[in-house]
Amino acid sequence: MSGAGLLDGRTILVTGITDAASLATVVAAELARRGAHVVCSALGPTPHHEGLSTRAHDHLAATLESCRKTVDREVGGGAETIACDLTIDASIRDLGETLGGRGVSLDGVVHAVARDRTLARGGAPGLVDVSREDFLDCLDVSAYSLIALLRELLGTGTLARGASAVSLSYLAAERVVTHPYSTMAVAKAALERITVELAHQLGRSHGVRVNAVRFSPYTASRAGGSIRGLERAEAHADAVAPLGNAIPEDLAREVAHLLTPGLSVTGEIRNVDGGLHLLASGPSDPPAEGA
Numbered sequence: 001m002s003g004a005g006l007l008d009g010r011t012i013l014v015t016g017i018t019d020a021a022s023l024a025t026v027v028a029a030e031l032a033r034r035g036a037h038v039v040c041s042a043l044g045p046t047p048h049h050e051g052l053s054t055r056a057h058d059h060l061a062a063t064l065e066s067c068r069k070t071v072d073r074e075v076g077g078g079a080e081t082i083a084c085d086l087t088i089d090a091s092i093r094d095l096g097e098t099l100g101g102r103g104v105s106l107d108g109v110v111h112a113v114a115r116d117r118t119l120a121r122g123g124a125p126g127l128v129d130v131s132r133e134d135f136l137d138c139l140d141v142s143a144y145s146l147i148a149l150l151r152e153l154l155g156t157g158t159l160a161r162g163a164s165a166v167s168l169s170y171l172a173a174e175r176v177v178t179h180p181y182s183t184m185a186v187a188k189a190a191l192e193r194i195t196v197e198l199a200h201q202l203g204r205s206h207g208v209r210v211n212a213v214r215f216s217p218y219t220a221s222r223a224g225g226s227i228r229g230l231e232r233a234e235a236h237a238d239a240v241a242p243l244g245n246a247i248p249e250d251l252a253r254e255v256a257h258l259l260t261p262g263l264s265v266t267g268e269i270r271n272v273d274g275g276l277h278l279l280a281s282g283p284s285d286p287p288a289e290g291a
């Protein structure tokens, strides 16, 4: 089934686009293809970023510009991109108020945001080595942001009753992997538990559905490419998963499905990984030669 038209008349917010290789870009393009009106938010300079150095400001501005160009090229349909830092509640509130002020009511939200800043330094050797600051930053960006996003969108009246939210996770939320991922693994475990708790709370209060999808290891994106050794895990997973690694289009189809109106599915953690999750070894690196 092509799925074209299944999201006709739905308006969906997509977070986490940086460039064409971002998983969120492929998801947004699929949502548009199915008839959704897509609105994007991206990390960029906002009035809530105080005391930024010129370098930090330029980095945020370049990230926003990259997202805007990507959305124009890959999603089309006049999809708009609004700057929003998901670690700042007031920035999310602005996003909600901006959309609400234009009469936009969101039927869906895609949360595709994560950050582990130790990765820029090669990754923490292990969880015991992670500083409190780096740990909390990772949890803030990668997990708490889902709570803040849904709360502020509901608070500004921008999230419609019966809306659906989907976030992106990884098998390492549950299994130990050997690439430097332990802080993010804790964040993904938190994100998945947050998914379940919000599914219960917001389902009862607003009829809102909340689900997560675990995807195969994927090195083409900036986040994936920054994880040292993930390319070996990706190749290994592709070799051992029953169907080989899933591709971003597989993920996009499942996310679009979960955003389709009329489903009675919430609190689910789906696997779109070619069946990798069936194996005891998970997405770990292959054993070293001679080991």
Ligand SMILES: NC(=O)c1ccc[n+]([C@@H]2O[C@H](COP(=O)([O-])OP(=O)(O)OC[C@H]3O[C@@H](n4cnc5c(N)ncnc54)[C@H](O)[C@@H]3O)[C@@H](O)[C@H]2O)c1
Residues within 6 Å of the ligand: 015, 016, 017, 018, 019, 021, 022, 023, 024, 042, 043, 063, 084, 085, 086, 087, 111, 112, 113, 114, 115, 141, 168, 169, 170, 214, 215, 216, 217, 218, 219, 221, 222, 223, 224, 225
């Ligand atoms: N790459 C993989 O192997 C893989 C596998 C499974 C799940 N995922 C998940 O998919 C999602 C998207 O990752 P990706 O691989 O497409 O990489 P990506 O680098 O393209 O996307 C990460 C996004 O997070 C955004 N972001 C970071 N801090 C932010 C903040 N404070 N406010 C708003 N946005 C912020 C970045 O700007 C970027 O757009 C992440 O949740 C990631 O953990 C990735």
